[in-house]
Amino acid sequence: MVVVPYSGGMESMALLAYAQTIGSMDAIPLVFNDNETETPNRRSAVIAGLIEMGFYNQTVFMDLPNNDLLQNAKGTIPGYKMMMCVAAMSYAHSRVENNAWILLGHTLENSEQPWEDQKPEFFTRLSDLWRVGYGSNIRIGNPFYGKYKHEVLSEYRTLPHHLSVSCDSLTLMGTDHCGTCEGCTHRSAAFRLAGIDDPTEYRHRPLP
Amino acid sequence: MNHVILCGGGLDTAATLAWLSKVWTFEATVHDTPTNDFDESRYLQWNIHHNGFLPGDQLLLLFVDYGQVSSAMEYDAVWNLSRVMFGSTIMPTHVQRIHTRDVKILNPDGGMLFGTAGSTSSKLRARNLALAMAAAAHMKGDIGHLYFCMTAELDIEMPSDTSPHFIQSLNSTFIMSELAASVTSPLINMDKDVALRMARAWYPDLFDLAWSCWTPNAQGKACGVCRHCVRFEKFRGEC
Numbered sequence: 077m078v079v080v081p082y083s084g085g086m087e088s089m090a091l092l093a094y095a096q097t098i099g100s101m102d103a104i105p106l107v108f109n110d111n112e113t114e115t116p117n118r119r120s121a122v123i124a125g126l127i128e129m130g131f132y133n134q135t136v137f138m139d140l141p142n143n144d145l146l147q148n149a150k151g152t153i154p155g156y157k158m159m160m161c162v163a164a165m166s167y168a169h170s171r172v173e174n175n176a177w178i179l180l181g182h183t184l185e186n187s188e189q190p191w192e193d194q195k196p197e198f199f200t201r202l203s204d205l206w207r208v209g210y211g212s213n214i215r216i217g218n219p220f221y222g223k224y225k226h227e228v229l230s231e232y233r234t235l236p237h238h239l240s241v242s243c244d245s246l247t248l249m250g251t252d253h254c255g256t257c258e259g260c261t262h263r264s265a266a267f268r269l270a271g272i273d274d275p276t277e278y279r280h281r282p283l284p
Numbered sequence: 285m286n287h288v289i290l291c292g293g294g295l296d297t298a299a300t301l302a303w304l305s306k307v308w309t310f311e312a313t314v315h316d317t318p319t320n321d322f323d324e325s326r327y328l329q330w331n332i333h334h335n336g337f338l339p340g341d342q343l344l345l346l347f348v349d350y351g352q353v354s355s356a357m358e359y360d361a362v363w364n365l366s367r368v369m370f371g372s373t374i375m376p377t378h379v380q381r382i383h384t385r386d387v388k389i390l391n392p393d394g395g396m397l398f399g400t401a402g403s404t405s406s407k408l409r410a411r412n413l414a415l416a417m418a419a420a421a422h423m424k425g426d427i428g429h430l431y432f433c434m435t436a437e438l439d440i441e442m443p444s445d446t447s448p449h450f451i452q453s454l455n456s457t458f459i460m461s462e463l464a465a466s467v468t469s470p471l472i473n474m475d476k477d478v479a480l481r482m483a484r485a486w487y488p489d490l491f492d493l494a495w496s497c498w499t500p501n502a503q504g505k506a507c508g509v510c511r512h513c514v515r516f517e518k519f520r521g522e523c
Contacts, residue, residue, distance in 0.1 A: 147424070154425025155417075155463040162417055166410055192460035201460065205453035209445035210410055 084122035084241035087181025226269035238275035255280035293361030300433035302483035361495035432469035
């Protein structure tokens with residue numbers, strides 16, 4: 077069993093395609109609904125991408141707490157990565173007896189960030205934790221960890237990326253990408269570095 | 285720094301809180317896990333020099349109510365144990381009851397970490413991981429040190445989320461996630477009967493304060509026949 081936590085971003089789409097290439101035609105996209113204000117528009121875009129990719133019928137939608145409830149005074153959500161992974165592992169555990177993979181779309185950009193819970197060792201330890209405590213062998217894989225975002229995009233350039241979602245504030249801006257947030261900036265840069273025409277409708281053209 | 289203790293109100297909770305109240309300070313002994321041959325005098329002597337909280341430190345006892353039949357009695361046991369063992373340093377705000385309806389990470393998709401989605405079962409799947417995640421969500425990452433209340437299980441079957449290895453793994457993942465400075469279970473290397481004997485020497489009414497029964501009657505009395513009640517009475521007699 078392969079479970080792909082699916083945010084609707086470019087790496088999520090690439091992960092589903094990757095799962096197909098390794099023979100997992102039954103990969104299960106796991107879409108988290110954390111009741112953020114931008115959810116309706118984001119969810120519409122996510123669903124459109126899943127339908128186009130042919131995965132919608134096997135998608136699982138999972139409710140999680142509203143981000144606002146979990147945010148600390150600094151505006152961050154400590155342990156959000158672990159919460160997502162534990163939720164995905166719990167889902168896999170409830171569906172299979174022994175072996176499952178959780179695939180994440182981390183790239184080299186993640187390895188350059190300071191957080192320990194983005195590094196391969198963290199995911200290895202989390203898999204160990206589950207095996208020691210609950211027996212089932214649920215591993216967490218990051219197949220794109222050795223590549224930059226634009227390299228992943230280049231490798232999976234034929235996917236319907238016009239339906240992928242990167243904007244951090246999609247609802248606030250309607251259905252178009254805002255073009256100014258960090259997600260949009262990285263998205264635009266990835267298309268440029270990959271030498272692919274960016275099909276994204278931006279409200280404001282991102283700065284190069 | 286917060287010191288958060290996950291409490292269920294049973295015998296392990298009683299023994300662990302007794303231990304904390306008597307010999308554990310919240311300064312430097314986070315990783316002390318005494319074994320059966322521990323030297324009480326050494327710890328008590330050590331405690332003379334380190335007694336009390338550090339300035340600004342906060343003690344919180346968390347009880348997770350996930351719909352278990354005996355949740356009211358378990359919560360009362362946590363409160364009563366904490367009052368007796370920590371005395372006036374414990375205020376009502378220091379003993380907090382988390383309802384799983386408020387912490388949906390425990391129950392995504394209607395029952396992932398529980399028995400079956402939509403069922404009335406109140407059995408926790410992935411119990412201790414779920415409890416730790418509930419504490420993390422409740423505290424929004426501001427845990428500091430997280431303590432489980434467990435003693436050594438003689439008949440432990442692996443895999444188990446009550447083993448020292450599990451606690452060590454949880455410790456490393458929580459540290460890497462910046463959810464806590466440490467996760468530990470101070471009495472996990474001490475047999476239950478030894479821990480209870482030690483705790484009862486300090487608190488003779490220990491068994492009147494704790495609660496173990498999972499199937500109380502309508503009047504809130506322990507059933508006396510479930511395996512938890514049988515074990516409770518066995519330890520009361522032995523310790």
